Amino acid sequence: xxxxxxxxxxxxxxxxxxxxxxxxxxxxxxxxxxxxxxxxxxxxxxxxxxxxxxxxxxxxxxxxxxxxxxxxxxxxxxxxxxxxxxxxxxxxxxxxxxxxxxxxxxxxxxxxxxxxxxxxxxxxxxx
Numbered sequence: 001x002x003x004x005x006x007x008x009x010x011x012x013x014x015x016x017x018x019x020x021x022x023x024x025x026x027x028x029x030x031x032x033x034x035x036x037x038x039x040x041x042x043x044x045x046x047x048x049x050x051x052x053x054x055x056x057x058x059x060x061x062x063x064x065x066x067x068x069x070x071x072x073x074x075x076x077x078x079x080x081x082x083x084x085x086x087x088x089x090x091x092x093x094x095x096x097x098x099x100x101x102x103x104x105x106x107x108x109x110x111x112x113x114x115x116x117x118x119x120x121x122x123x124x125x126x127x
């Protein structure tokens with residue numbers, strides 16, 4: 001299993017970034033996927049999740065209306081479009097694979113239920 005994030009960088013408050021996560025080594029279309037982040041000096045925080053076919057999404061309250069998760073199963077890639085960025089969005093952003101294939105249940109917001117993680121991509125929001 002390999003997950004490789006990209007697209008992070010420096011953005012001004014109110015700006016936008018689009019993160020990508022390229023997956024390989026497993027049947028991508030069988031798994032729920034999520035994004036999580038870790039701010040400096042804080043723990044890992046789940047941010048957004050998407051089900052295996054992309055028909056359902058869910059978000060942390062603080063990013064609702066600003067972030068959009070999507071996936072392209074033909075490209076084995078999950079995305080996070082981040083708009084109206086705030087300084088508190090600063091952190092290392094990871095994509096993660098849910099531990100169970102072909103899961104028919106809800107999209108989990110518990111980071112401990114994700115078993116494979118990328119190396120992360122840094123997002124810094126500052127003027």
